[in-house]
Amino acid sequence: MLRARDLTYRYRPEQPPALDGVSLDVPAGSLFGLLGPNGAGKTTLISLVAGLLAPQGGSLEYDGRPLARARRAQPNAIALVPQDHAFYPTLTVAENLDFFAGVQGLGGALARQRVGAALAFGQLDSYAKRRAGELSGGLKRRLNLAIGLLADPQLLLLDEPTVGVDPQSRHFLLDAIRELRTAGKTVIYTSHYMDEVEALCEQVAIVDHGRVLVQGTLAEVLRDTEPVLTLQLDRPPPAALAAAWTARHPGLEIDATAVRVPGATAAELPALLAELAAAGCTPHSLGYGEQNLEQVFMRLTQRSLRD
Ligand SMILES: Nc1ncnc2c1ncn2[C@@H]1O[C@H](COP(=O)(O)OP(=O)(O)OP(=O)(O)O)[C@@H](O)[C@H]1O
Incomplete structure (x- = not known):
């Protein structure tokens, strides 16, 4: 449905590009998570898709x-x-929707039917006569979303829709986004909350410094990514053991209570555990194989999503 090829965008000539050759395919009907830390280029990318900015290089296609x-x-x-909240704070919820x-x-x-549907979707009926500026943070987000849905779009671009909302509204918003997908909409969802993206989206792109990493x-x-063995220990392994493992597994990470061993194979696990036991270290938890998005991001960038 949406196809981006080699998109570039730079706000100022002296700044690094906000988008540096971004190519993406967003299938019709998917819930697509665009994940990246602050400043990665997510808002710039969806501003190009929304037509608020014009690409300086590359191409964007919608339905061919x-x-x-x-x-x-x-x-x-x-x-x-x-x-940002895109409504008039001094108007009521209903006046904004109208x-x-x-x-x-x-x-x-x-218009009446669509306003009614938007109020119902955002569960905003009982707030229809309330001034928008007086709503709680979560209700403001719901109004923002309801306004976006007024014209019954096929593709909805949601830019960090859960930032600054209470847990109950966050829950409501995530359920509402799932409902949109069930109704056949395509949703591009930007976030730096990897747990949300992991729980919601079946398609994912991780962006950083204006590039798609994966x-x-x-x-x-x-x-x-290659499997990582994570061992939670009662104390750090002795230096000699750490050095031996690092020689076999470059990129090994050790902190006060955990060792992460990239590239360890399942066949090696018994030997690694035996070496640890011989060194007097007791693992109290062990993880192997699949990683979460935060770990994938860290492996690709050597940074945390919140750095
Ligand atoms: N109007 C602007 N003028 C100059 N530089 C900008 C402007 N908007 C964004 N940038 C820069 O472009 C880069 C990408 O910003 P963008 O807002 O697209 O990232 P983001 O991933 O959406 O981040 P956030 O999660 O903080 O919104 C950043 O380095 C940012 O400082």
Whole structure:
């Protein structure tokens, strides 16, 4: 459905590029997680898809047509729900929805029906007459999402929709996003919360410094890296053992209570455990094989998502 090839974008000539050759394929009907730390380029990328910025290099296609042409043919097919609150705080919830329905060219019975559906989707009916600026953080996010859905878009771009919300609203928003997918929408979801992306999305791309580091189904991305053995220990292994393991497994990491051994094979496990026991160290937990997205990100960048 959405195909990006070699996209580049630079805000200022003296700055590094915000996007540096990004290629992505977002299948129709997928919940696609765009994961990356602050400043990775996520907002820039979805601003290009939303048409707020024009690519300086590369191409973007939507349903097989150049994006600009697809947008002219179907102006309401793609909607952006931005990170910032995109409504008028002094208007009520209902007035905001009526206003944005009008902005998107909806009128008469269709506008009433879409506003009703958006209120119901965001479970905002009982707040319809409340000034938007007086809503809680979570309700403001729900209103943002409801406005994005007014014109019944096919592709919804959600930029960090759960930042700054209470756990209950976060839960509500994540369920609502799942519902959108069930209703056949395509959703691109940017986040630096890897647990959310892991719980929600079946397609994932990890971006950093304006580049896509890895993309594919969640299962592919998690499997894409060599297995890591993680041992939680009662104390660090002796220096001689650490040196021997590091020689066999470059990239081995040791901290006060854990050892991470990249590239260890399943066949090696008994020997490694025997060496540890001989050195007087007792592992109290052991993990092997599949990693989570945070670990994949750390392996690819040597940094944490929150650095
Ligand atoms: N309007 C702007 N002018 C100049 N530089 C910008 C502008 N907007 C973003 N940048 C820079 O472009 C890079 C990518 O920013 P972008 O907002 O796309 O990242 P992001 O992954 O969405 O981060 P965040 O999670 O913090 O929103 C960053 O280095 C950022 O400082």
